[in-house]
Amino acid sequence: MRDHLFEALRSHGADHVDIRVEERMVTRISYRGRTLEEASILSDSGGCVRALVNGGWGFASFNDLDSLQASVRKAVAEARYSSGDHLSLPEREPVEASVTSLPAVSISQVSLEQKKQMLDEYNDIIMSSPRIQSSHILYGDTDRTVRYSSSDGTYIEQKVPDLSLRLTAIARDGDEVQQSGVSVGTVGDLGPVMMLHDQAHDVAQRAASLLNAYSLKGGEYTVVLDPVLAGVFTHEAFGHLSEADLVYHNPQLRELMVLGRRFGGRHLNIVDDATLPSLRGSYAYDDEGTPGQRTALIHDGVLEGRLHSRETAARMREPFSGNARAISYRHGPIVRMSNTYIEPGDVSLADMLADIEEGVYVKDWYGGQTSLEMFTFSAGEAYMIRNGEVAEMLRPVVLTGNVFTTLERIDAIGNELDMNQGGGCGKGGQSPLPVSNGSPHIRISRCVVGGR
Amino acid sequence: MERLLEAATREAEQAEVFAVRSESTLVHFEANRLKQVESRQSSSVALRIVRNGRVGFASAGGAIDVDRLVxxxxxTAAFGALAGWNFGGxxxxPEVPTYDERVVALDTDTMIGMGCRVIERVTARDPQLQCEGMVTASTGHVRIANSSGLDNSYHKTGLGVALEGVRVNGTDMLFIGDSMRSTHLFTDVDELTQTMLRQLERASQGAVISTGTYPVLFTPHGVGAALLMPLAVAFNGKNVLEKASRLAGREGERVFDVSLTMRDDATLGESTASAPCDAEGTRSRRISLTERGVVGEFMYDLQTAALAGVESTGSGRRADARSQVRPGMSAFVIEPGEATFEEMLAGIKEGLVVEELIGAGQGNLLAGDFGGNVLLGYKVEDGQIVGRVKDTMIAGNLLETMGVSVIIGNDARWVGGSLWTPSLLCQGVSVSATGG
Known part of the structure; x- marks a missing residue:
């Protein structure tokens, strides 16, 4: 394949061309209640060519790998439409690398039947719990090999397995329907996913207890976020703002996101790190062949760095960070996060709760979205905080606010970091990209919580 | 494809092959200018079999090895779902005009011109606006064949323009946008431009609403953002079968306001969700979901219909060409009413107009909950739009909000190619606001 790719890159007439070729096998199993809804195996192979001509990009993706040369010509021709805004990518030393991850219990070692048996056990636990009407179980694993080569002589082959599982319990009482769920993910390692019996039990119990829970009266509260939800907050509310492709061409946003600007208290440190071992957002090289790395985004409350592709780094004259990622060969690489987290501070959870007379404790994620300035994310679980103690359970709540004021309102950062691997990120029509995010417990002095 | 069906039939009682090939051109805009021209060539095959009474499924994008796929x-058929149905013959x-040669012939320069025209006009009004978006043109062929002798195929084209404008002022950000999609050629982007200009105009001032319960006027975009997802969940035959939908067992009951008539219709032609048959070959037809507030049919595919003891409504959909069939929407239609947008506004003493939400669909969709953060919405005082609201959330429940006192606009339009809806004025929507 290596020679085949370099052959196609031999003559192109562009400033830069790269090719990604990908093979993928996906196994999916899903249940709705007692019914196995889906067991399928999906295979896919295809590739894409990206060409840069005088600042303009062309991109061609295809299933037909025999027409590689023609696709190169097509991408180069397409690039000419948008050329004119000169861009020279920084020179780099060509790399040749082959990267394989070795999970403890690899998805390819375990048969479809064993995977199904494992899910049967979880489903049994959920479905035999009191007041449970139905369940929803979604299991997916992916074996993926990506080969990257570029006109500057780089060739990288990476095996990137991925696994995700979501268990949802649906409880019903008359007209009242409530659900609760848990998501886990690994880098293709079935080991940790095989021991979720207690979680399955908890999810069922929680869904049932939601039927009797009170709805929160909407308004402003002091809110304590558990590490999972705080991680989602970090990703949604701040992480996306530090993606340079959103910023580089917009003079107002560049001013807003100028390095050195204060975003929070001195206790606030936010990092994106693709080099952490065995996390879903980790990688050796991004989809432009740049090594993954650790980037400090906020240091002591001040904006210190941002996430870049080769293009955005060149256009903003900042160091590149290796964050150009593509969900598949169907898409060009765009600036994405890897593993993003708030570094631990020194406040214990008990101390964080102690002086809250009335507030809300929110745990676990259900979803989240941002419009740069505003964020919304929903908690999987919510409880009132009364006189420094976690009190009664609440119906699902949604938190929202202005990113900038909310970061300033973080008034306590916990002392224990926990990384959440259950999520996927969506941007520019590319979803879900494996990422992870994390945080210790954090407290926001005032935050709008939606209730009904 | 014949070879695959043949090979599969040797191993199974029933077999179905779903094959798609398509080509598309995507023109991307960023920072008010052309960013990138992209092309996509795609081919894939999905194979579904019934073996020993159980469903097996495999698919392949790109090169296909027939024996391996079988x-x-x-x-997977060793423990797949029990098949309660037979593939249709x-x-x-129906004649559904999903193909327009003029879309195939559309050249890249024309597509670039369409995007540029919108951007020029909206940035002329507001030079600080930064626009991004896409113009896409696609052509494809779909073929579905099975062991019962069914062999359906059709050609399809699609043209879409979607643009978003962002204005950043300090930490204040305004988002506007609109899109048009059709299976047929259009080059007039004036309506889209006008929508964006109107949004700019209405958002030119800031306004504040205090926490409470208010009437909310959902524009067609707003209906798409807030109400479409819970509606799709409620009418999905699968959720009804599992009694997870709150509409389960309520056929023939007046659940929605008497002025609401809703259907799912894949036969409309111009909608990008149109097709003569669904993803398992069942003929498309108009599905009457709610007639004058009374719940009618739900949406079923073969499997769900068999389990529910009804016939497929032709609602078998695939998330993509390589995925399993599930029941789902095609084009969702809410019948327009009589009221003009201005008349609906005039009836609001204090309330909101909602155009776009973020974080919608995160609530309890099965329970019919909707809500989210108002990305674009305006405060109404004494029948007049007074300005744009920020830091404001709305929340409600479908069965309450659409249950009574809904006023239906006469301004129906396509939203994203698969929703045809007028503006809807709903009462008693919960609004949480901070004022900053």
Whole structure:
């Protein structure tokens, strides 16, 4: 394949061309209640060519790998439409690398039947719990090999397995329907996913207890976020703002996101790190062949760095960070996060709760979205905080606010970091990209919580 | 494809092959200018078999190894879902005009011009606006064949323009946007431009609403953002079958306001969700979901219909060409009413107009909950739009909000190619606001 790719890159007439070729096998199993809804195996192979001509990009993706040369010509021709805004990518030393991850219990070692048996056990636990009407179980694993080569002589082959599982319990009482769920993910390692019996039990119990829970009266509260939800907050509310492709061409946003600007208290440190071992957002090289790395985004409350592709780094004259990622060969690489987290501070959870007379404790994620300035994310679980103690359970709540004021309102950062691997990120029509995010417990002095 | 069906039939009682090939051109805009021209060539095959009464499924994008694909399907059929149905045979399909040669012939320069025209006009009004978006043109061929003798195929084209404008002022950000999609050629982007200009105009001032319960006027975009997802969940035959939908068992009951008539209709032609048959070959037809507030049919595919003891409504959809069939929407239609937008506004003493939400669909969709953060919305005082609201959330429940006192606009339009809806004025929507 290596020679085949370099052959196609031999003559192109562009400033830069790269090719990604990908093979993928996906196994999916899903249940709705007692019914196995889906067991399928999906295979896919295809590739894409990206060409840069005088600042303009062309991109061609295809299933037909025999027409590689023609696709190169097509991408180069397409690039000419948008050329004119000169861009020279920084020179780099060509790399040749082959990267394989070795999970403890690899998805390819375990048969479809064993995977199904494992899910049967979880489903049994959920479905035999009191007041449970139905369940929803979604299991997916992916074996993926990506080969990257570029006109500057780089060739990288990476095996990137991925696994995700979501268990949802649906409880019903008359007209009242409530659900609760848990998501886990690994880098293709079935080991940790095989021991979720207690979680399955908890999810069922929680869904049932939601039927009797009170709805929160909407308004402003002091809110304590558990590490999972705080991680989602970090990703949604701040992480996306530090993606340079959103910023580089917009003079107002560049001013807003100028390095050195204060975003929070001195206790606030936010990092994106693709080099952490065995996390879903980790990688050796991004989809432009740049090594993954650790980037400090906020240091002591001040904006210190941002996430870049080769293009955005060149256009903003900042160091590149290796964050150009593509969900598949169907898409060009765009600036994405890897593993993003708030570094631990020194406040214990008990101390964080102690002086809250009335507030809300929110745990676990259900979803989240941002419009740069505003964020919304929903908690999987919510409880009132009364006189420094976690009190009664609440119906699902949604938190929202202005990113900038909310970061300033973080008034306590916990002392224990926990990384959440259950999520996927969506941007520019590319979803879900494996990422992870994390945080210790954090407290926001005032935050709008939606209730009904 | 014949070879695959043949090989699969040797291993199974029933087999179905779903094959798609398509080509598209995507023109991307960023920072008010052309960013990138992209092309996509795609081919894939999905194989579904019934073996020993159980469903097996495998699919392949790109190169297809027939024997391997059959073996993959056989492997999954060992414990697949029990098939309660037989694949349908040949039947007459409705004429659904999903193909327009002029879309195929559309050249890249024209597509670039369409995007540039919108951007020029909206940035002329507001030079600080930064626009991004896409113009896409696609052509494809779909073929579905099965062991019962069904062999359906159709050509399809699609043209879409979607643009978003962002204005950043310090930490204040304004988002506007609109899109048009059709299976047929259009080059007039004036309506889209006008929508964006109107949004700019209405958002030119800031306004504040205090926490409480208010009437909310959902524009067609707003209906798409807030109400479409819970509606799709409620009418999905699968959720009804599992009694997870709150509409389960309520056929024939007046659940929605008497002025609401809603259907799902894949036969409309111009909608990008149109097709003569669904993803398992069942003929498309108009599905009457709610007639004058009374719940009618739900949306079923073969499997769900068999379990529910009804017939498929032709609602078998695939998330993509390589995925399993599930029941789902095609084009969702809410029948327009009589009221003009201005008349609806005039009836609001204090309330909101909602155009776009973020974080919608995160609530309890099965319970019919909707809500989210108002990305674009305006405060109404004494029948007049006074300005744009920020830091404001709305929340409600479908069955309450659409249950009574809904006023239906006469301004129906396509939203994203698969929703045809007028503006809807709903009462008693919960609004949480901070004022900053």
């Amino acid at each position: 073996q993959m399907a056989v492997q 040949e039947e007459m399909l």
